[in-house]
Amino acid sequence: MRYAARVGYMGTAYSGWQRQAMGTGVQEKIEESLAALEGKPVTVTAAGRTDAGVHACGQVISFELEKEWRPDKLVLAVNFRLPPDIAVLEAARVLPGFDARRHALWREYRFFIWHGNALPPFLHGRVWWNRFRWDFEEVRRACALFEGDHDFRAFCKTAECPERTVRTIHTASVTRKGRLAVFTVRGNAFLTNMVRIMAGNLNAVGRGKKSVEWLKGLLGGQARENSAMTAPAEGLYLWKVSYGEGTPFGPYRVE
Template sequence: MATFKITLAYDGTEFVGWQRQATGTSIQGLLEGALGELDGRKVTVTGAGRTDAGVHALGQVASCSIERSIASGQLVGALNARLPVDVRVLSAAEVPPTFHARFDARAKTYRYRIWNADVVSPFERRYAWHVDAALDVGAMNAAARLLEGRHDFAAFRAAGSAARTTDRMVIASRVDRRDRLVVYEITGDGFLRYMVRAIVGTLVEIGRGRQPPEWMGDVLGARDRARAGPTAPPEGLFLVRVDYGGPGKVPLKADTTGV
């Protein structure tokens, strides 16, 4: 039995999300199906992040154990031959059997893309939120910086969230403009469901001039979802990478992740 760390990218447009569902096609279900076909038995996969329907990934990480003896490079090719073209395995690395993609993660980075122009490019409509109103990126970035550090993010969680704690550490939170794209990037030790999208919706309210940058701090302190901005749509959100560095790092073998 060998345990693998698998890094993959996917276009989430056509899927119900990462997590296996009773109906609809999930990324987890596709990967488990491909591994099961390869291994000749049922294989369970654990993902580092549970991306929602319509959300994309550039560097999702999954862990699994299989009985078949196979080299990491061969596993990449074998899985990609069994997966649809909008899901690609980027790398595979054999790891100790104790490795857990979710619980061993030290940090995750998400990126949200906003297409800020009168007309949305047909090549961006699946990968960015179209906001045609002028956005003050300086004000948005000032507000985003207020989220750095350890805070209670209850104001940005999904309604009815069952999270045991809403405290999270945000390592970096930045907004910048790249021509017609406004890009928000956030790195933290963990995220609540819809947290990034709720933050983006709040940032857009500030960018449009409806609220000042310091309003972000007021919303954070209120711990009330009703005080924050709307939840941004899923298509602009990407899971960029998952980090496993730092003290207590799991010793990986032959990890060739290129994300």
């Protein structure tokens, strides 16, 4: 039986989504829980591979089980064996061959950024605490440049940069309410560290260290060293993945 599930997690204690030779990935914990139900190893495929420390409330996984489960019972059974910072939020039977990564139409990330001299303790690890003031008009101008097809080589971790670095960004925006700013970006696929480097470059523009024209130049395939800092992982969330129609599993959902 083919299943899909929407997963949420706090990434603080993990070395990223993937299984790791050193450290623990979120994938490992979920596969261990599923293996306990199935009585043998189970491999899951994820829509996105989040970095160490990055969170998710809309990660989607697909996997195969020999046993047939009612989706609500499967959620309960998997969560029983998961640590409190990882949870399966919903599950469903899906059509044979459904692949959470290959069938995704777009992925949306949201970066929560707190500006100010003090951070409320309950937000620690959940937002990027940025102590510098931003010029939000300039940040919004810069953010709009991300939309469309661009060569994001300057926005990729050098050691993990593929040969082809052109990506399509459907929407990119920055909103603000009080001290909290939210950078939202939706695209077909993302390079390693891409959203964090995008946020780091917006920070450089917002602080007046770099210009909007400088950022525009980066989108022509410049080298990573010409770009700004990689923003910290805390505050970044894999927010949503679309498979069409109502989502999260779209037309692939069986029940």
